[in-house]
Amino acid sequence: MSTATTARGTPGNLPAEVTSFVGRRHELAGVRRMLATSRLVTLTGAGGVGKTRLAQRAGLDLRRAFPDGVWLVELAELRDPDLVAVTVAEALGVREESVSPGAPGLAAFLAGQQVLLIFDNCEHLVGACADLAETLLRSCPALRILVTSRQALRIAGEATLTVQPLSVPGPDAACTPAGLARYESASLLVERATAVLPGFRVTEANCATISALCQALEGMPLAIELAVARLRVLTLDEILERLTDRYKLLTAGARNAPARQQTLRALIDWSWDLCSEAERRLWSRLSVFSGGLELDAAEDVGADATLPADTILDLVASLVEKSVIARTGDGPRARYKMLEVVREYGAARLADAGEQDEVARRHCGWFARLAAYSDAHWVSPEQAALTRRLRDEQANLRVALEYAVTSAAPETALRFAADLQNHWFVRGFLSEGRHWLDRALAMPAPRHWTRVKALRVAAWIACVQSDRDRAQALLADARALALILPPSPELAFIPLIEGNIAMFGGEHARALPLFEQALARFRELGSLTGEMWTLSVLGLARGLGGDDPAAGYPALLACRDLAAAHGEVWWRSFATWALSVLRWRAGDDPGAAEAAKESLEVGKLVEDEQFSVGLALESLAWVCATERRDQRAAVLLGAAERVWQAMHASLASFRSLRGFHEQAVTALRVRLGDRAFDAAFRRGTELTTAEAVATALDRPAPAGVPAPRPGSGGARPVEARLAEAGLTRREREVVSLIAQGLSNREIAGRLVVAQRTAEGHVENILSKLGFTSRAQVAGWLATHRDT
Template sequence: MTTEQRQVGNLPQSRTETVGRAAELAEIERLFEESSPEGPVRLVTLTGVGGVGKTRVALDAAAALQPRFRDGAWLVELSPLRQGALLAHTIAETLPLADQTTRPMIDVLAEYLAERELLLVLDTCEHLTDACALAAEALMRAAPGLRILATSRRILDVVGERVLIIEPLPVPEVDDARAGTADAVVLLILRAQEAVPGFTVTDADRADLVRLCRRLDGLPLAIELAAARLRDLPVRELTARLDDRFAVLGDTDGVAHDAEPPWHQALRTAIGWSHQLCTPAERLLWARLSVFAGSFDADRVRQVCADDHLPARQIPAVLGTLVEKSILIWQPTGGGERYRMLDTLREYGAHWLRGLGEEDTLRRRHRDHYLALARRGDAAWIGPYQFAWFDRMTAEHDNLRAALDCSLTESEGRSEGHIALEMAAALWFFWQECGFVREGRHYLDLALATDTAPSPARVKALYACGLVLLYLGDPPALEERAAECTALAAYFGDTERSYAAATGLRASVMSGDLEQAVSRAEALLATDWRERTLTLIPLSALVLLTHSLVTVGRFEEAFAWLDELSAAGERSGERSMCAWGDFVRAEAELALGRFPEAQERARAALLVKHRLRDGVGTGLALEVLARAAAATGRHQDAAWLLGLAAQLWETLGRPQPGSPAVNAARQVCERRTRETLGEDAYRHAFDAGRTTDLNTGIAHALDPAAAPPLLR
């Protein structure tokens, strides 16, 4: 049997060489090996001033430790996160654990980690220390195989926490011949060679390089900023200018310092000096970029940051020069070029933005841009560009959160809360179709509680709640939201009444009243929807109707409606709901004993659902393939596919999803396969599927000819 190992982490590969830090890495390793009467060390926090390189040390340490952890090392980037309430969601999404239950996410995480041996790297905790401390305590209590490596300017203050202060790189006190081999000087030379093609060090330069590193106190970020300036200035002049800047600055650099983070003076001086040497356009863009969370692309920057003072046509060039000056990090991706800014530099830009009196204006422009993006995605999702919209919106996840948080936290009246309500509702497709149903419920509940006035936006938000609650499997909450949606929609127009009818249909399906579900779906489809622009409502009604008909054995009626769904998909180019139609058709073909047809439809559903990271759809399609394999005597294949599906269900937080009929069919398949193979052979094949890399396993399931021997 051939298996591929599961993914064992998400640590990024370093783009540049690490200099020094051998002692720190050895100490981290020693701390995790240390034991006390209370047990082994479970949590190590790296602390130190901004720009000292805590993240780099943590990533290097995690890479070295990863082989010791059966389930890998996972980096959780907390810098873009502003709400402690979403900390557990963020950890889960990283692992990945796309939970789709109603249990508290911290409990789901604890259960997921309980039997795992895993290193969690919580990076940049200082703005969420209370939430991080509570989460660390809960997770370590539940998961004895878990170790946590945190980076923070403030310790987490958790019992058993070991703290390692990351100091600046050593700089020699004298300019002798050995000074050029000091870590700080080596780092400066390496980064200068990366920034300036052909850069070399002469004997005359060495003393200036050492003096420059000493002036910057060996802080890696300050050194990297200085290295970027060597494009424009020789070493001696650069050092002289920095000396002048220290003399002029004293304790201030012109930035408003109320509530200032505890920056080291050398770092603040280096940043302020780099800032002073930027052009006015570069300084202005640096400040305005601080409103973005996570990464961003040039198009978003143009739309949020451009105005008469910073024309849109200048934006690409200014982004490029900020990359050259090490203010921005350029990140090429499959979807195009993106940029990000280190936290310390973002904080500096935010101080300048506040000093310019633009902070509120730019945050609202950022919020309004992402509201407009959500509206466009809402309008375009049912169409031929779903995959492109999926990629676009998942790339902007951090910024969507920031825009929603802005609306929810700034509100001093109805208008701000109403924007949050409209945006959370418009993002229904992001919550349901892109795999963020738990987060969708979080934001929808907050928005509905913030703006309680009757409005069409509230009706739509209640409808969006119905979408996520069906996925989460919460019948009481769905019934409650459906009742309010129906009562409120009566005061508005046809669109709102259709939202209410669709939400009621979901409640019927959730309650198991399939006859009522059929009646409600047929009522929704007894309109002229075929002549109108296609929306989610008739598509989802077709899926829920055909599912109900197949469940009660009315196959011919189901096939007729499935043909309607296929035709609608061909006209519009829609993929996601049509993939649900493929799954329903596969279920019907399986029930009728037409196994090749069932496999063909299940693979069609699997292809789309996996591309959209729809865990429920992916798992259900895999189980249809397993049942078809068992029905045709390929019991080893069936066990392997059941194991692959079980691996996926673990990431969703519910091991047996689906309707009662689907659950019953799964159990029958498991029992018969186990009886046919015998316990040992069944467990061998099942475990092979469960430990195969999920993406590799799904690729095999989609193309049997390329599958390992077990699936041939």
């Protein structure tokens, strides 16, 4: 196992800030101080108080203190405690060479690393998170963990910090624009209001209303965000009037409940009251979704006799308008998402209506059908779109699979988990696929072909994860069950999987007759998926198992052409990559490079970070090493390594390929020396996938902020890059002052201009460079000066 490195060489996976971070100076200092003395710090507080945002900002500020990275593990959408360790491994980019990246494997991996893990939203998984945190902290002396949860983990050594609401103007505070700026809640309200209404300004006339709103919302960031969203349809005074009236109705609430929780509930109650009966019903039903949803799913899961499918589109539009759900992303299909606190509210209403189980059943059925459709149409022009759809629906798939393995028939659960075989493999979710297959296979065993399919898919995953004994045992069970069932196309997959197990173990001669047997059966059945899969591995086995690599060319070319004829992408890319490996072994370096580049071109159609991209970067690196283009070879190896880590995959399970990789690394270290090799390799890991593909294809890097150029140091090249980004001379001066840590007021004093003028320069700089914070500007400048 190994860890991943994000683009530009910054270890970790913290997302960029897309909105300004307001206040929390004292809390940030507290987190830094507590992490200096305690290895586990938990941020507690009410939902919506801003724990997640505070933790992420603290992580950004502390990146330099953790050379091996700050890693965010998002748990809000996870429901199965057994998947906590898997989710942490995925966030870290752990490469799956073992059966499962559980607690012991993670502990061994992190033992020598100086890392900060952020476990975000743990309250519903507090037991599993506590157990994992305790295991990791006992084994990893340099590890720190920062947790956000509505309750503490309650394990030894834990320090807790209760996150309070933002500061609020007191009833006697001077109500002036300058006076309001001293309060965090007012600053947040004004900034978010400006985003909704670009012409919004703080004036003497609205100061009192802003102050009263902050008091009524009690400084809760989420409450402020939700309330300000209403500025699209209401004035500040109308919002205040409605909120004030609503809170008066809640004075008889539970005395032991914090006032801020009552306030947040009141805000959501208000949204509920603003909805029609049909909107409320759909709101509650959509709460069964996790991680977002698309319209076709809403129409299927949310509709019934009381809520016809043809009304769902208008109801969704109404819920978007009322800020109950929001449209997210800019993909070809509209996607919608609820805030977690809004979703939980809807779930409670769904339970009150007695509809929870029925809607969960429909939700499971919808995603089981999506999985079946994607499996049946894998070989089609829809492949790329289906791959993206399953990726986007990962959280929903987990919820639906949980229902399937706990409440549905065994055949449903088995078929559902097995139909996602391409999702588990192409996306690199091997351990998660194994988890769901194991749970489905543990259900009362039906004598049905769905079980045979689940067994052979589980055997294939075990093979890829280097668990050969388990793979053979699973396949033996599949074979035994198949013998007592009526004939089925599934029977052809058994020799295919058996051949893969042999080939991965280096037994090419044993694999060949098994592949030939499978190919004949698939052709009789007209199974394009089976035929392409078999042709690709048959060609690879023929080329790797004998003295003549060209023996594998015909099968690989046949697979490539068959895939191209049917609009299929994955096997076409894989077969073309395999062709590049065999051409390289045959001494045809130009032909190998051409095939690897063709594989990259085709692979980009499915995903930016998919398995065949890593394979093609590897084979191009081997070609470059043979041609003694050593620096380029090392960079490509590093780029391939980053893709493996992002995909949670490796070459370790394929004995022959791992040998080629190790030979290339050894040769490059001898010729370059360890230091030069490591530096070039590291440069490769710092490339994004798009940049790595552009490098491999000898094309310009994607457009964006000017990238560093090797050997271009000093002040003049940096200033030239800033000029290229469109910054004026004065704005370039401001960049330098930002990098020195000066505030807007200090910049204004240094340049002898008004503070408002300095603020305008800063906003222009952020816009032109595509950044959202001053820290990014300072980091960008430091990076370019270092290069």
